[in-house]
Amino acid sequence: MGIVAGLPNGTECTNIDEYAMSVNDCDPIAACNDTFGSFFCICGPGLFGPGTFCADSNECQVELDNCATQPEATCNNTVGSFVCTCPQGYGTSDNGVTCTDANECSSSTHNCDIHASCTNTDGSFYCTCNTGYGGSGIFCIESLHVPCGSSTAFRRTVVNGVLPDVCLFQTSSQASVLRLNMPNPFLDTGISVSNLANDTCRGTVSDDGAGCASNNLASTINLQGLPGEFYNIRAAGTGGTVQVDVSVDCVYQMNFTLGSDDICDHNECAQAIHTCSIRFNHTSGGVESTAACTDTVGSFQCACLLGFEDRIGDGSFCDAVLCANQPTIASPGWLQFTNPTIMATTGAEATFKCPSGFSANTGGGPATVKCEGVIQLTAAFPASSASCPSVKCSGVAPIVPVGGTMTPSSPPNGFWQPLNSVTFTCNDGYLEAGSQTVMCSGVDGADPPQAIWQDDSATSGCEAIACSGEAPTAPTYGTMSPSSPPNGDGWVTGDSVTFACPSPLVLVGDTGKTCSAVPLKKEARWNDYTITPKCKDKEVPTILCPRDIDRKQVLQDLLPVTYPTNPIVFDNVDNPKSVSLSYSTPSGSGFKPGQTTVTMTATDSSGNSASCTFVVRVEACPYGSQRVAENAPCICRAGFWKDLRGIAFEERQRMNRTKTFPVYNDCIQNSQSPQDSTHPSACACSEKFYFVPPDNAEERPDSIEEYSF
Known part of the structure; x- marks a missing residue:
């Protein structure tokens, strides 16, 4: 390829x-x-x-990222890389490797009031109301007195997004807000308005806007009220500026006089018409005092509250100081501030919070702490201690998968808790199953706190692959354990079997087989047999040889001998008919006279052999004689004679001539005799030969009868 x-x-x-x-x-x-x-x-x-x-590879988790550390950037893992994100208030030109302060003032990304100046700080900024205005800097209110009998024009630039006031107009309206106070003695106040839209509200603080009605066509509004009443005028327009002309006529009662500069002598502090320092309250949408007001004849005095610094020297602008003893809570908890714009200075209020699955432990202290002034330039939070002890995760916890790893492999803190997660990595021969990363999460809104593993935590991990190759089978007569796939479906990665044989059989060959992963591949395969396993019998069969065999020779030939057809054979495994038999001299072979030892061998199907011996004896007739059948007597062969002279023929038939007369005589040279000759005279000269009687007369027959049988 x-x-x-x-x-x-x-x-x-x-x-x-x-x-x-x-x-x-x-x-x-x-x-x-x-x-x-x-x-x-x-x-x-x-x-x-x-x-x-x-x-x-999660560079963030293994700390291989190069994200900025001062200030610390957030590392977010991506496939094959990571992204660094600088904290709020900082910018970067190198993808978060370094983080530099973002100047919100010069980039106009601050939220200071239009009547405030912006001062940049490292990672943040702060706002300061301009001279003639008071407030937090995010919200500044113009503060002026209109002398009695005079008229003052207020020109204000309309802006978008003014926070809701008692008039309850849309925050998207372009408008400006003016707050008036009705002093004591009674005042008759006439307000002339130029470029006034139809969203002018009249009302008192007591009705909190519920009775405000739109004054559709008015260009002049005359307000006559009770001493100490407040009026909120919201002048709206399509753009540019709006002008509100405020004229004050002082009508005083007996024993009341006008003070200096034609200002009615009244309690500015009680009527809240002073210029003492205030700041915007983000939570309520209104303002709150940061200075104490003290009334004087014809005027008032302002003194910054404890924990506030007098920036101007007259109590008109009191700046909150940095709080000591800042509260903290151990991770993963956090502080939730009542006013997000005041988190570290006088008046800051924080509540200890914990994520789902954790409970806030304040050691018996309050759950919410507030920074309050201690002395003029010092403010502090009360001593506090908070932590977020976790609950133990419920549900089925993940376990290290067969054929893979789990990181971490055990709980980092002794038990699994919320926000813990594990990641699975599968080895060769295994496939990913379910989620590769599972997490324990807190249950939102649970009281008491609860946490649970995600639904597939028990089924996620690694899944074995079906095995290829020759599947194992039990050897004949033997067993295989397990006999079938443990999963009930099919053999998979990591499965293995062992072979065994029942006693007395012995296993020969491989003792087992394993399905192993194919390196660097998502495959699994059975190993090949080195030696195919078999159950073999190592015990020899038992064999009983037949008795010795005694036979008699017939004529001069080899005697065929057939062995018993059913020898006695036993085997611990094989049926006797399955045991093969062999003989050193095959059955039916011809045996010569004398004794022959025959070895009989029995071999079972496993190749085990045993043997025994028996004797085959073939009895021959004496020299010069033979039998014509095994049950016949030995008689002279041709050319031999037995001396039975003087014994009657009938007696010869009854007697054991072989035992009684075991000697057989040869005929003389060049003579022959017929079979079963019983007299020397049966020997006759061969053709071309004649008989010569002996010279010794004593050896000659006495009569002719002696030459006959």
Whole structure:
């Protein structure tokens, strides 16, 4: 593979570019590099694996990122890389490697009031109301007195997004708000308005706007009220500025006089018409005093409250100081401030909060603490201590999967708790199953706190692959354990079996077989047999030989002897009929006279052999004689004679001539006799020979009868 023939018979071959032809098995996020006749895969930066499979490496988790540390940037993992995010108030030009202060003032990203100045700080900013205005800097209120009998024009620029006031107009209206106070003695106040839209509200503080009605066509509003009443006038327009002309007529009672500068002598502090320092309350949407007001004849005095610094020297602008003893709570808890714009200065109020699955432990102290002034330039939170002890995760906890790893493999803090998570990595021969990362999360709104593992935590991890190759089977007569796949479905990665044989059989060959992962592949395969396992019998069969066999020779031939057809054979495994028998001299062979030892061998199906012996004896007739049948007596062969002279023929038939007369005589030279000759006269000269009587007369017969049988 990787080379193709350019000419017939492969006389010229060219390389196949597997990358260009998309015939490689590289992971989609791996780089494929073509080589001559092949290719190789490489996982990209931030990834690891063999190339055919690439997994993401979490640089943030293993601290391989280069995110800024001063101030600390947030590291967010991505596939193959990571992203650094600078904290709020900081910017970066190198993707979070370094974080520099973002100047909210010069970039106009602050939220200071239009009548306030913006001062940049490291990572933040603060707002200061301009001279003639009071407030937090985020919200500034103009403060002026209109002398009795005079008229003052107020020109204000309309702005968008003014926070809601007692008139309850839309916050999207372009408008400006003016707050008036009715002094004592009674005042008759006439207000002339130029460029006034139809959203002018009249009302008193007591009705809190519920009785406000739109004054559709009025260009002049005359307000006559009780001493100490407050009036909120919201002048709205389509753009530019609005002008509100305020004229004051003082009608005083007996014993009341006008003070200096034609100002009615009244208690500015009680009527809240002073210029003592105030600031916007983000929570209520109104303002709150940051200075104490003291009434004087014809005027008043302002003194900053404890924990506030007098910036101007007359109590008209009191700036909150930095609080000591700042509250903290151990991670993963946080502080929730009542007023998000006041978190570290006088008046800041914080509540200890914990995420779902954690409970706030304040050691018996309050759950909410407030920074209050101690002395003029000192403010502090009360001593506090808070932590967020976690609950134990319920549900089915993940476990280290077979064929893979789990990171971390055990609870980092002794038990699994909210926000803990584990990641699974699968070995060769195993596939990913379910979620590769599972987490324990707190249950929102649970009281007492609860936490639970995600639904698939018990089923996520690694899944074994079906085995290929020759599946194992039990050897004949033996067993295999387990006899079938443990999962009840099919053999998979990691399964193994062992073979055994019942006694007295002995296992020969491989003792087991294992399904193992194929390196660098998502495959699994049974190992090949080295020696195919078999159950073999090592015990020899038991054999009983037949008794010795005694037979008699017939004539002068070899005597055929047939052995018993059913020898006695026993085997611990095989049926006797399955045991093969063999003889050193096959049954039916011809045996010569004398004694022959025969070895009988029994061999079972496992090749075990046992043997025994028996004797075959063949009795021959004495010299010169033979039998014509095994049950016949020995008689003279031709050319021999037995001396039975003087014994009657009938007696010869009854007697055991072989035992009684065991000697058989040869006929003299060149003479022959018929079979069963019983007299020397039976020997007759062979053809061309004649009988010559002996010279010794004593050896000659006395009569002719002696020459007959």
